[in-house]
Amino acid sequence: MKLKIFYLTTEIVPFANTSSLAEFSAKVPLLLQDKEHDIRTIIPKYGYVSERKYILREVIRLREIPFEFGKENIITSAKSAFIPKTRVQVYFLEDTKRFKPLTNLIYKAKNGRLLSDLHDRFAFFSKASLAILPHLFWKPDIMWCNNWQSALVPAFYKQHYQEDSFYSNIKSVLVVHNYEQEYLDIEKGLFSNIGLTEPEGVKNGMINAYEAAAQNVDLIIAIDTENNNVSKELVKLPSIKKSKLLIVKTTDEFPDYEKVAAKIDNGLQKLYS
Numbered sequence: 001m002k003l004k005i006f007y008l009t010t011e012i013v014p015f016a017n018t019s020s021l022a023e024f025s026a027k028v029p030l031l032l033q034d035k036e037h038d039i040r041t042i043i044p045k046y047g048y049v050s051e052r053k054y055i056l057r058e059v060i061r062l063r064e065i066p067f068e069f070g071k072e073n074i075i076t077s078a079k080s081a082f083i084p085k086t087r088v089q090v091y092f093l094e095d096t097k098r099f100k101p102l103t104n105l106i107y108k109a110k111n112g113r114l115l116s117d118l119h120d121r122f123a124f125f126s127k128a129s130l131a132i133l134p135h136l137f138w139k140p141d142i143m144w145c146n147n148w149q150s151a152l153v154p155a156f157y158k159q160h161y162q163e164d165s166f167y168s169n170i171k172s173v174l175v176v177h178n179y180e181q182e183y184l185d186i187e188k189g190l191f192s193n194i195g196l197t198e199p200e201g202v203k204n205g206m207i208n209a210y211e212a213a214a215q216n217v218d219l220i221i222a223i224d225t226e227n228n229n230v231s232k233e234l235v236k237l238p239s240i241k242k243s244k245l246l247i248v249k250t251t252d253e254f255p256d257y258e259k260v261a262a263k264i265d266n267g268l269q270k271l272y273s
Contacts, residue, residue, distance in 0.1 A: 001269055001272055002036050002037055002038065003037045003038070003141045003142055003268060003269075003272070004037070004038045004039075004138065004139065004140040004141045004142070005029075005032065005037055005038070005039040005040070005140055005141065005142045005144050005268075006039075006040055006041075006042065006129070006133070006140035006142070006143050006144065007025070007029050007039055007040065007041040007042070007144045007146075008041075008042055008125070008126070008129050008143065008144065008145050008146060008149075008150040008153065009021060009025040009041060009042075009043055009146045009149075009150075010043060010044060010106065010122065010125070010146070010147075010149045010150075011025060011043070011106070012025040012026050012041065012043055012083060012090065013025070013026040014026075014054075014084065015043060015046075015049050015054065015090070015092075016043065016046060016049070016104070016106060017104075018104070018105065018106055018107070019177070019178065020177055020178070020255075021146055021147060021177050023255075024177065024223075024255075024257070024260075025041065025146070026083055027257040027261075028257055028260060028261050028264070029041055029083075029088050030083070030086050030088050031257060031258060031261035032261055032264075032265060033086075033087070033088055035261075035265060037265075038138075039088065040088075040089045040090075040091065040136070040138070040140075041083075041088060041089065041090045041091070042078070042090070042091040042092075042093055042129050042132070043090060043091075043092060043093070044092070044093050044095070044098075044099040044102075044125055045078075045079065045092035045093055045094045045095075045099055045100070046099055046100070046102050046104070046106065047099070047100040047101060047102060048102075048103060048104050049092070051079070054081050054084070055081055056079040056080070056081045056092055057079060057080050057081065058079060059078065059079065059080050061135050061136075061137070062077055062078040062079070062080070062091070062132065062135055062136075063077045064077060065077060065078075065128075065131060065132055065135055066131075067127065067128065067131035068195065069123075069124055069127050069128075069194060069195070070193050070194045070195045071193075071195075074124075074128070076093060076094060076095055076128050076131070076132070077094050078091045078092055078093050078094060078132060079091070079092045079094065080092070091132070091136075093125060093128055093129065093132070095124065095128070098120075098121045098124055098125075099121070099125075107183070114182060114183070118183070119148075119186050119187070119190055119209075120190060120193070120194070122148075122149040122150065122152075123152050123190065123194050124194075125149070125150065126145075126149075126150050126151075126152045126153045126156055127152075127156050127160075127194070129143075129150070129153065130143075130153065130156055130157060130160070130161055130167075133166070133167070134166055139166060139167075139170070140170060141170065141171065141272065142170070142171050142172070142173055142268060142271070143157065143170055143171070143172045143173070144173050144175065145172065145173065145174045145175070145213075145217075146174075146175050146177065147175070147176060147177055147178065147183075148183050148184055148209035148210065150174075151174060151209040151210060151212060151213035152194075152196065152209075152212065152213070153172060153174075154172040154174070154213055154216035154217040154218075155196050155197075155199070155212065155213075155215075155216045156196065157170065157172055157216070158216050159195075159196060159197060160195070171218045171219070171271045171272075172216070172217045172218050172219075173217065173218060173219045173220075173221060173267075173268065173271075174210070174213050174217045174219070174220050174221070175220075175221045175223065175264070176210060176220060176221065176222050176223065176230050176234060177223045177230070178228060178230060179210075179228075179230050179233040179234070183209070184208050184209045184210065185206040185207070185208065185209075186206065186207050186208075186209050186212060187205060187206060188202050188205045188206065188207065189205075199211070199212040199215050200215060200239070201215075201238060201239060208237060210234060210237060210240070211237045211238065211239050211240070214237060214239035214240045214241075214244070215239050217244070218244070218271060219244055219245075219246060219267060219268075219271060220234065220240060220244055220245050220246070221245075221246045221247075221248060221264060221267060222234055222245060222246070222247050222248065223248050223250065223260070224247055224248065224249045224250070225249070225250055225251055225252045225255075226251065226252055227252050228252065231245065231247045246263075246264075246267040248260055248263045248264060
């Protein structure tokens with residue numbers, strides 16, 4: 001079955017590159033496109049990304065898109081480009097407050113410290129990515145989320161969008177590439193601030209991002225390598241059921257992206273079988 005896949009990521013080579021997610025996001029969507037899936041990607045428009053170098057284009061229908069984020073009435077917009085030397089389309093979501101000031105470290109200040117409002121920034125990206133869909137005149141079959149950065153997409157979808165006829169029957173998938181604890185704890189208060197119901201499992205005022213995602217997502221895919229056994233950590237979380245977990249194994253230094261894409265494709269097909 002040919003699928004329409006909306007691929008959310010915060011890193012793609014050459015636009016943003018701090019981890020293995022960047023190369024993965026350049027290679028795997030292209031391989032899935034080769035399998036005749038209709039795949040489109042979206043990434044925040046960081047201030048350091050050159051619009052001239054990468055030929056970012058204005059799209060009239062993607063100007064001034066309104067949506068609610070918590071108690072804020074937001075107007076956002078997006079530009080369009082392609083991953084260089086491919087036909088994989090990338091939408092660059094703009095926000096002058098949350099994304100334009102970021103350096104190429106993305107998640108950290110220049111002194112190496114984590115930004116204090118990381119989860120708010122990327123929750124915004126998650127909600128805005130859903131809000132933009134009707135303006136694309138295109139409805140995906142699957143919302144593909146990556147790591148903690150878009151772990152709240154399934155909750156936004158179920159609580160804010162799935163009753164809308166345009167959004168009905170979209171499946172959500174979370175692909176977990178790493179398990180870095182310093183990024184994973186979400187403060188309890190964030191959920192009410194951004195208009196979400198507090199998930200189960202809050203302890204000491206915090207909840208693990210993947211634990212929160214598991215309560216709403218249709219499938220979690222763990223990318224395991226020799227030195228990064230993601231699935232081992234995920235199965236320790238109470239809400240993660242083995243029936244909803246697909247483990248994809250590859251190598252650290254030379255990942256076999258063709259095999260990874262093939263196994264993920266098989267998992268996506270089963271969502272619609």
